[in-house]
Each structure stands twice: as C-alpha cells, then as structure tokens.
Amino acid sequence: MTAGETIRIPPCSGHAVELDAGDELVVIDPMGQQVSDLTAFCREDLDEYLSSGRSIDYASRLWLSTGDVLYSNRSRPMFTILEDTCGRHDFTLTPCSKEMFEKLYGEAEGRPGCEGNLARALAPWGVSRDRVPVAFNIFMHVAVEADGRIAVLPPLSKPGDHVRLRAEMPLVVAMTACSAGQSNNFRYKPIDFRVERARDRSAG
C-alpha cells in the first residue's frame, strides 16, 4: 500500500493493517448502507484490545461519534474519532458469525461472517477467533426501544460517508465489509479504507 492509497475491502471479507501512534485511518462506505466491524489490538502487547465496555463507560454514551475516544481493556486510549459524517454506529454486538447466521437467519452454509473474517485477517498476528471481542461496528444502526428491545436497522450511511480515527498507540486494526444481511439491508457491499501516515504529514 502506498501513502494515502484507498483500499477496497470486497463484500463479505476482512482486512488488517498496522498503525503507529498518530496515523489516521479513514473508513469509508463507498455505496451507502454498509457496515464495517472494526477491532484493534496493541502491537506492543496483544492482550490489550479494544473494549466496548470501557469506551461506553467513559463516554457515558452508547453511540460514539466525533471527539469520542475508543479505549482498550486497560483503559488507555486506542483511537480518537476525528471525523464522522454518518453519526450512528454500534458498540454492543459481537461480529456476525457462522453460529449467528444459523441461530438468527437459519443459514446452513457456514459462512465465516465478520468474526471469521476478522480472525482470518488477524491470524498473522496470532490473534484467534476466540479473542475477537465486541467490535466497533461502524455505520451499524441498532435502535434501542424504551423497554430495551433492540432492532438492527439499515445503516444511516450515505455513499461516501466516512469515519476518521487517529491511532493513539501502535495498533493492529482489523475491519470488514459486513456479511450480515440485516446489518446492510441485504446488499452486501464493499468498504473502502485509507491510511494517512503521521510520518508522511511530518515530512510534507
């Protein structure tokens, strides 16, 4: 990948990339109404991972957006959300999986889902499927009723909407073009991303 090049994540797949502190990751929904499940691990110690529960607690908000910080299980900042043109994401659900497709959709094909695709992308770093936590589900629209019932609705993202995340520590980040029909309005579209390196900015 060359500096600032936009990479396409094909439908129903995943991709991992290393970031250094200060690098910026731009996750783009090129066609609208697609979801990208994102998770991250600290490259200096892979036992430190992106934590939904910490991030929600510190923001005192279920849904995070511009200015919010995504924390690790060790309560250290992993990302800051610098830009968010969509405004609605989920941080409560685990990535879709083979078992989830069977239970919720009655699918028998055994598609790996975002969980399997994240694990496959993270395999070179030694991160197994069991260690894929609740993800930051970018553009995923989960409505919560007053009685706590949840509904997975089509994303609010329009073509070209993006989220810009600044890495706050050395990270390996994995993200997907989501495989769950309900999350992406049964369209199964790609996701684009771009990395803007801190070293290129300081050299420029």
Place this chain on the structure above:
Amino acid sequence: MTAGETIRIPPCSGHAVELDAGDELVVIDPMGQQVSDLTAFCREDLDEYLSSGRSIDYASRLWLSTGDVLYSNRSRPMFTILEDTCGRHDFTLTPCSKEMFEKLYGEAEGRPGCEGNLARALAPWGVSRDRVPVAFNIFMHVAVEADGRIAVLPPLSKPGDHVRLRAEMPLVVAMTACSAGQSNNFRYKPIDFRVERARDRSAG
C-alpha cells in the same frame, strides 16, 4: 461449602465457584441496592467465556431477565435465567477498575474494583485481568436515553431480591459485591449466593 449453604461476599470483594451443567446459582442482594458483576468461563476450555455481545444479539434485548439465555463467545448457552425478582440488570459495561475510579471518580487510592476482584478470584484457574470481559452486572441499573446517553442509577433491587441461573456447561463463575459507588448508591453492601447442585436434587 456444603449443599445449598448461603455464602456472603463481603463488600468490595469477589468470589469464584465451579458449577457443573444443571447446577443452579442463586445470586441474592441481601440488603437491596447492591450490584454483583458476574463473569464465567468454560472449565473444559477457558478460552470460551461469557459474551455480552452474543447474548444481547440472540435475545434482541439489552436487558435480560427470566427465560433468557446467556451465551458464550462461541454461541453456546452458558446459563439460563430461571428466576429474576428484580428485572433490571446491565450487560454493556466492563467491571469497575482502578483506572475507572481514577477517570470517572477522581480516586487516587488504587482500589482494585470489580475487575481486580474478579481477576483475583479467577487467578487459581489462570484467568488474568486482561481476560475479564464485559460482565453480566446483576442488579445494575443503567438507563439509556433516546440519544444514547447512559446514566448509572441506584439499583431497583430490594432486600432479598435474587436471580437464579442454571449452568448449561461446566463453568467457573466469578462474581463480586460491587465496588463502584455510583452503581450501588454509595452504600458498598455485600452480596450473597447459594449453589444448588444437580447431583443433590437427583439424589433427593
């Protein structure tokens, strides 16, 4: 512990216990308005753990109660909620921790919090602090506003309220009497629990 004996978890501490499939765990709030953070691991493979994201997804509800199943990261049932006299619990936040006390309460004492107490209780099974996930926070009352803001309110539990959980696989379960003032209305009370063994029922 003898059969059916009620054990008291002192304020701001944790306790772990092994359950076999069919055993029932009764978690009791003896004085009212106290929270117990609970997590669990499969004894046959400790990489399988209680998953908030899977459980919420399969229930399609943020707040779980009687009849709901608590799932593992591998989408297998770990517990079924057989009884729930309170009706409101949280499954979105990580256990309180030393770092959380510093960030949200400005505390400098370094109390271990539920995270540290769960890790201490789980140490004999080789489970470290990093592996304590988002917990099932029994009796914890987290209100969600329409805009996603959350508020930690005093628990709705009255003295003697309880939750009865049936183990669906061989488990090690850890639970606490919660250390976070906001969660328990700054009263820091104990939690009681009782294990009713399947083998005692079948022998009786």
